[in-house]
Amino acid sequence: MAASWVYIEDIPRIQEGEVEIRGWLFNKRSSGKIVFLIIRDGTGYIQGVATLDNFTEEELDSFEKIPIESSLIVVGDLRREPRAPGGYELLLKRVNIVSYSEDYPIQKKDHSVDFLLERRHLWIRSRKQNAILRIRSEVVKAIRDFLDEKGFVLIDAPILTPSSCEGTTTLFSLDYFDLGKAYLSQSGQLYMEAACMAFGKVYCFGPAFRAEKSKTRRHLTEFWMVEPEMAFWDWQDNMKLQEELVSYIVQRVLEKRKRELEILERDTKPLEKVVPPFPRITYREAIEILKRNGQDIEYGDDFGGDEETIISNQFDKPVFIHHYPAKIKPFYMQPDPENPNEVLNNDLLAPEGYGEIIGGSQRIHDLKLLEKKLEEYNLPREVFEWYLDLRRYGSVPHSGFGLGIERTVAWICGLKHVREAIPFPRMIYRIYP
Numbered sequence: 001m002a003a004s005w006v007y008i009e010d011i012p013r014i015q016e017g018e019v020e021i022r023g024w025l026f027n028k029r030s031s032g033k034i035v036f037l038i039i040r041d042g043t044g045y046i047q048g049v050a051t052l053d054n055f056t057e058e059e060l061d062s063f064e065k066i067p068i069e070s071s072l073i074v075v076g077d078l079r080r081e082p083r084a085p086g087g088y089e090l091l092l093k094r095v096n097i098v099s100y101s102e103d104y105p106i107q108k109k110d111h112s113v114d115f116l117l118e119r120r121h122l123w124i125r126s127r128k129q130n131a132i133l134r135i136r137s138e139v140v141k142a143i144r145d146f147l148d149e150k151g152f153v154l155i156d157a158p159i160l161t162p163s164s165c166e167g168t169t170t171l172f173s174l175d176y177f178d179l180g181k182a183y184l185s186q187s188g189q190l191y192m193e194a195a196c197m198a199f200g201k202v203y204c205f206g207p208a209f210r211a212e213k214s215k216t217r218r219h220l221t222e223f224w225m226v227e228p229e230m231a232f233w234d235w236q237d238n239m240k241l242q243e244e245l246v247s248y249i250v251q252r253v254l255e256k257r258k259r260e261l262e263i264l265e266r267d268t269k270p271l272e273k274v275v276p277p278f279p280r281i282t283y284r285e286a287i288e289i290l291k292r293n294g295q296d297i298e299y300g301d302d303f304g305g306d307e308e309t310i311i312s313n314q315f316d317k318p319v320f321i322h323h324y325p326a327k328i329k330p331f332y333m334q335p336d337p338e339n340p341n342e343v344l345n346n347d348l349l350a351p352e353g354y355g356e357i358i359g360g361s362q363r364i365h366d367l368k369l370l371e372k373k374l375e376e377y378n379l380p381r382e383v384f385e386w387y388l389d390l391r392r393y394g395s396v397p398h399s400g401f402g403l404g405i406e407r408t409v410a411w412i413c414g415l416k417h418v419r420e421a422i423p424f425p426r427m428i429y430r431i432y433p
Contacts (some may be wrong), residue, residue: 003075008044011088016078021046021090024125025070025101027108028063035063037092038085039074040125047084048074050092059095069101069125120424121433131260132420135253136409140205142252143226143403146245147203152228155195157188157204163383170210172221184209187402190332190387192229193363196398197390203228208402213428216305217417218355220406222426229400235334235344235362238399239320242348242358243278245403246318250274253412266414270352273316280320283342286311302328303347308355315351322346331373334362334397346401354411360401367391 003020011019023041030036037048050063066072076090106122116123123129148154160182164171176182188204195202205226212219228241250271253261261268281289283299290297293310303311303321312319323342326335333343345361364370370391374381381388409421419425424433 008039008041008046008086011044011046011078011086014078015080015088018075018077018093019090020073020075021048022073023071025066025068025072027068028066030060030064033057033060035060037063037066037074037095039072039090042130045085045127047081047089048076048092048095049089050095054091054093055095063095066097067101067104068107069104069122071098071101072096073098117419117425117430118432124423127263129420131257131263132409132413132415133423134260135257135264135413136405136421138253138257139249139405139409139412142249143245144205145252146248147226147228150201152201152203153195153199155192155199155202155204157185157191157206157227159185159207161185163380170212172209172211186210187225188227189229189400189402192227192400193387193398194390196229196231196400197394197396200232201228201230215428218305218407218410220418220422220425220427223418223422224405225402226405227400227402229398231396231398233362233399234397235322235346235360235399238360238362238401239280239322239346239348240276242346242360242401242403243276243318243320246278246348246358246408247275249408250412261413264413266412270316271412274318274351278318278320278348279315280322280346283321283324286321289314300325300328303356305355308349309353312349312351312355313353317351318357319349319351320346321349329361331377331379332361332363332370334364335369350407350411352411352414354407356404357407357411358401358403360399362397362399365391365395365397367395 003018005020005022006014021039021041023039025037026040026045027038028036033052035050039046039048050060073096074092075094076092078088078090080087081089105119124133162182172184173181185208187208192202192204203226207222208225209222254268254271287297287299289311290307295307322345323336324345326341326343329343329345333345336342336344343361347356348358349355350357364373367388370388374384406418406421410418415421
């Protein structure tokens, strides 16, 4: 009977017997008349052992010459081997090469980041990059599971929009047939506000685009966000959901992706502390922290990466900063009734110097106030008429937030730059591959 094709991740469940593995040659070595082939199949790694018991000397010599990343199909008997990757190895009986990989460009040596980014389509095969993207997948699944279990409805927001959400200076524009300019979405939030009036609790999950000419380690021009929106929730309800979600994501990764965190050599002790409640400070208190740490900053200034790092380093958990000045925040944020110069919003900064991963707020629900804000921000009223309708027909207080996937993944993985937290990064000087 032919050997069954199995995935390497399923081997601990199978434990023994003859199996077939289909994958790629990750590495190889030899010792005397034994050749060790380390094979990966996308789900894991296993050591295949070829000896004179099953092969000729000529065949063993040929195995030593197989280039790394050649694709192959192997058959062999499983056996436990604690010293081998994954705790099992395969006593090889057959080795069939599907395709030779001559002169594979990424070798077992140091390469520059630019070199690797130019070959991102190959770089994602490496152990570290593979581990990062598996953790990203777990983060996405955790978010979906958390919100779905709480009764949220997934609503897809459009990627092409007629207007700005976060400011007109960071828009990617294009000609939209005979209708003039359209823009790549900066956020699905405005559409989620419409959806929450229909479904109560909703979220969208998709790409967002910011034409910022920024080269910091926290910026991409294309990134992914999850954006929940909730009718009848105030800004404090909103923050409670945020800390529950972030804690759920982190604890889920700690539980499900231990192997990947080990590959990344991530110190998990700081992540184990990420449980509610998170500390909360006002914008004014954040300004005082920065001043005590030697920063030249005044009330009304916005925070950049350096300032966020200083603030977040004061805490061993994510920290909320709330009540920012209205003038440095978007038009749709609800002013504080007790101090209309500040808004009922929050940013959530990740610890260990990773900075903002969430921005959220209670939204303006009063029609006249929203109309006034559109004028103050010099935004074209005609493209926001549908948005104003939400305040004309059954308006209610409502709140929401956006969580950036790449920044969250970078923090959980302990990465220096968000470019490794997305499969194919888009930056100010990079749109290849």
